[in-house]
Amino acid sequence: MKKIIEKLKQKHRFLVVSHTHPDGDAVGALLAMGLALKAMGKDVQLYNESVIPAVYRFLPSMAVIQQKVTPESTFDVAIVLDCGDIERVGTLAQTIGQMPLVINIDHHVTNTRFGHMQLIDVDACATSEIIFRLLKALPVQIDQTIATAIYTGILTDTGSFRFSNTNRSAFAICAEMIDNGVDAYAVAQRVYGTYSLGRIKLLNLALDSLEISSNGRLSMMTLTQRMLRETRTQAEDIDGIINYARRIQDVRVAALIHELCLNGGVSRGRRHFHVSLRSDGSVDVAAIAARFGGGGHAGASGFTIESTLTELKAQLMALADTFDGVCAQS
Ligand code: AMP
Ligand code: MN
Ligand code: MN
Numbered sequence: 001m002k003k004i005i006e007k008l009k010q011k012h013r014f015l016v017v018s019h020t021h022p023d024g025d026a027v028g029a030l031l032a033m034g035l036a037l038k039a040m041g042k043d044v045q046l047y048n049e050s051v052i053p054a055v056y057r058f059l060p061s062m063a064v065i066q067q068k069v070t071p072e073s074t075f076d077v078a079i080v081l082d083c084g085d086i087e088r089v090g091t092l093a094q095t096i097g098q099m100p101l102v103i104n105i106d107h108h109v110t111n112t113r114f115g116h117m118q119l120i121d122v123d124a125c126a127t128s129e130i131i132f133r134l135l136k137a138l139p140v141q142i143d144q145t146i147a148t149a150i151y152t153g154i155l156t157d158t159g160s161f162r163f164s165n166t167n168r169s170a171f172a173i174c175a176e177m178i179d180n181g182v183d184a185y186a187v188a189q190r191v192y193g194t195y196s197l198g199r200i201k202l203l204n205l206a207l208d209s210l211e212i213s214s215n216g217r218l219s220m221m222t223l224t225q226r227m228l229r230e231t232r233t234q235a236e237d238i239d240g241i242i243n244y245a246r247r248i249q250d251v252r253v254a255a256l257i258h259e260l261c262l263n264g265g266v267s268r269g270r271r272h273f274h275v276s277l278r279s280d281g282s283v284d285v286a287a288i289a290a291r292f293g294g295g296g297h298a299g300a301s302g303f304t305i306e307s308t309l310t311e312l313k314a315q316l317m318a319l320a321d322t323f324d325g326v327c328a329q330s
Contacts (some may be wrong), residue, residue, distance in 0.1 A: 004103055004117055005137050008010050013043045015069065016079040017096060018127075019088040020049045021235060024191065027056045027065070028153025029081045029105075029127040035061060035149070036131075036140045045069065049090035053236035058190040059152060060145040069095075077101045080115060082127040084108035084295040104131040105130055107165075109286050110295030124296075125170040128153025144181035152187055158190040159243070160192070164281050164299045201231040206241045206256070211313075213320035217252045219245040220316055222309070224259045235260075246278040252323050254278045255287060255316045260304070269308045275316070276302045283323050 016034040018026035019029070034046035044330040047064045056062065069092060083089055083106060086097045096102070102115035107124040124130045128150045135142055142150070151174055158166040178184060202223070209222045223238055231237075238258055245254035260272040275292070277285040278300050285301040294303020305312060 001119055001134070001137070004105075004119055005134065007101060007103070007117070008037065008040075008134075008138060009103070011042075013074065013076045015045050015047060015075040015078045015096065015099065015293075017047045017078065017089050017092075019083045020090040021050070022048050022050060022052065022056075022082075023239065024056060024156025025126040025128050025153040026082045027052055027062070028149040028151075028156075029059060029061065029131045030065060031059060031149035032128060032131045032135065032146050033079060033081060033105075034064065035146050036135050036138060038064075039140045040138065042135050045075070047092075049092065053239070055191050055239075056152065057238070058186075060148055075099050077103060078115075079103045079105060081105050082107075083112045083129065085112045085197065086114045104267065105134075107297075108295060109297055110290055110301075125165045125169065126154045126157035128157070129169050129173060142177070142180050147177040147180035147182045148187065151182045151184075152191065155187065156191060160188075160246070165297065196233070198231040198233040199237045202227060202233045202237055203241055203244070205231065206238075207244060210245060212248070212251070213317050215320055216250045217246050217323050218255065218317065218320035219251045219253075220257065220313065221245050221257045222257045222259075222313070225261055225311075242276050242278050246280070252280050252283050253288075253319065257309070257312060257316070259309075270306055271309065272304065272306050273309070273312055274302060274304050275312070276300075288319065307314070 014037050016030055018030040034044050037044045047069050048065055052062060052065060078096045087093045088097055104115035104118045106120050107127055109122045111120050119130060121130055122208055132150050139156055154170050154174055158170050161170060204224055205227045206221045211220045242254055242256040256276045258274045260274055262272050279285045279291055281299060284298045286296045286298050289296050289301035289303045292303040292305055296302055
């Protein structure tokens with residue numbers, strides 16, 4: 001941390017980036033880090049490949065996040081946030097990975113330790129928690145804008161203080177952010193309180209798709225591109241739906257299969273899918289996702305796969321019989 005702080009003080013031109021299809025932590029950590037460096041007088045570009053989901057567009061100053069890296073610009077440092085591996089930043093992964101100094105700040109157990117410097121804390125409830133600690137050691141004021149970003153990152157990554165990563169710091173930091181001007185009710189209303197009608201219809205289709213393994217330990221939901229079209233929703237509207245499958249009594253692992261729209265060049269019924277996994281704490285789903293080339297946390301993970309839907313469902317269902325042997329790390 002000390003060495004990273006030195007670099008942040010010394011260097012001038014920064015690219016700050018977080019993972020594609022950002023969640024609240026990826027947006028919050030990106031804004032907090034980027035705005036803090038700007039406040040220090042640095043030349044900073046905040047970048048995310050994806051359009052920021054509608055529920056996070058209320059965040060003050062979120063308009064500074066760009067979907068493109070200005071081609072002529074050069075950077076001394078790339079700060080990569082909330083990414084277990086460099087590929088999570090998207091199509092610019094190679095370019096960013098080759099920048100003169102790559103700083104990897106994250107809290108995923110499956111982090112590959114990419115980059116020249118790493119600040120990885122798997123016990124942090126969110127990357128936003130690590131950014132908060134960094135900011136405390138930098139000559140910057142955590143104003144209302146930065147506080148709202150950090151608060152939103154922690155609120156969403158802990159599932160509103162309900163997931164197993166909820167720790168003492170989650171409450172302590174959020175309390176401090178409220179002292180710095182965050183309106184907790186306003187954030188909750190923006191993030192959770194206002195769903196489009198399409199999103200509710202999509203939830204209905206997801207609940208209708210629910211399948212349970214014969215031993216009752218695995219629940220599975222499926223969302224196809226057709227369902228997204230029918231309900232006029234987008235991938236970002238799927239966020240949180242998996243929690244309904246996770247809540248079911250006796251279920252240890254919930255899986256949500258989401259058909260991706262990049263299906264060009266794939267033949268004979270094979271399509272691209274993203275699979276989200278959540279566990280009740282008794283199964284390490286980061287290890288399961290890693291076997292499929294993905295990653296995440298012991299309690300929440302994901303991976304992307306090319307398969308037929310029938311094959312994929314069978315593979316996931318087969319996992320239910322193995323749960324006794326897989327123990328959670330935390
Ligand atoms: P999701 O599947 O998008 O709900 O994500 C759950 C967790 O798994 C998050 O912490 C993600 O960062 C992580 N994750 C999701 N997909 C991948 C992937 N393809 N590779 C590595 N980690 C992932
Ligand atoms: Mn994330
Ligand atoms: Mn995170």
